[in-house]
Structures are given as structure tokens and as C-alpha cells.
Amino acid sequence: MATALKINGKTHQVDLPDDVPLLWVLRDEVGLTGTKFGCGVAACGACTVHIDGESVRSCQVALSDVWGEVTTIEGLGTPDAMAMIQQAWVEHQVAQCGYCQSGQIMQAAALLAENPSPTDQDIDDAMQGNLCRCGTYPRIRAAIHDAASKLNEA
């Protein structure tokens, strides 16, 4: 029986086994390839998406365990305020190879929704599960501070 999944504001009927990881559903079934496969064992953060605003590793969430609306990097710009995070990423030229960055941005968005003015330590704590082989951590931190300022001014 198909499972109804709300993703980025749109409902999709997904006819797959219950234990298929959400990451596979997003990429292979729905065609949202902005969310990346890195490790498959919750150790890198490349697959980070939101379920009802909470950041989750989509490689570790089975289809039958999805409890709410899924937001991926493709849907993060709505509402417009969330696009400010991506804008800060661009202004700080954060990405190098880019592979980890959708997961980084999704994790940062969840942090800023919970903590509008994070300290360096808050950022390090929240982001420590999102790995970047290119070492963009200083620019990620700067972009999060900038995004926090933009969001607080808006």
C-alpha cells in the first residue's frame, strides 16, 4: 500500500517497502537529489533533512517512521527567511566541492530555528556531526553568524 509523504509542501504517494530509508525515497523515487548519500550509517550528515523542523539523518529514517512533513534543501527557501541562510552561504563562498553543503545548511537552519543567536560553541556543538572533507568549517561558522544577523534583522 502506498504511503503518503508530504515533502516541501507537496504530497507524494510512495509505493515502497516500509524499511526503505527516507534518503532513497527522496533521491530515487521523488527525484530530489540535493540531499546526498555519504556514509549511510549516520556518521557524516550529508543526508540531513528536516522532519517537522527537526534535523534528521535521512539515511537512518525508514519510510514507515517518517512522522511529519519533510523539508529538503530544495524546499528550504520557503518561507523566504530561510533563503537568507543560503544567501549567507553564497556571500561567504562556503562551498568547496559542495558535496556536504546541503546537509550543512539543513543542520544550520535547524540550529537557527532553535537558537537565533548561537555562539561559536553553540555552532560547533550543533554542527559537529556534519563532516566536510574540504575543511570549510571556518566559513560555515562565519556564514551561520551572518545568517543569524540577517534573520534577526528581518
Ligand code: FES
Ligand atoms: S549518509 Fe546519512 S549520515 Fe552519512
Ligand code: FES
Ligand atoms: S565542501 Fe567538500 S566535503 Fe564539504
